[in-house]
Amino acid sequence: MQTILNIAGFRAMGFEGIFQERFEDSVENALTAGVRGAFVEGCTYGVASSLIYLAEAILFYVGAS
Numbered sequence: 266m267q268t269i270l271n272i273a274g275f276r277a278m279g280f281e282g283i284f285q286e287r288f289e290d291s292v293e294n295a296l297t298a299g300v301r302g303a304f305v306e307g308c309t310y311g312v313a314s315s316l317i318y319l320a321e322a323i324l325f326y327v328g329a330s
Contacts, residue, residue, distance in 0.1 A: 272281075
């Protein structure tokens with residue numbers, strides 16, 4: 266928050282590039298964590314759905330026979 270409030274001071278002192286790199290690193294870390302979390306969540310959802318449909322199929326088979 267202080268970075269945003271003091272942007273004119275950072276530009277005047279020439280620190281803009283340093284804070285731009287920090288911001289880009291933070292954004293990259295957040296993106297990586299988000300993609301990893303989405304992959305895990307997607308795999309978990311797929312496995313859970315598969316188990317539910319497998320249980321239904323077994324119940325239908327047992328009920329039919």
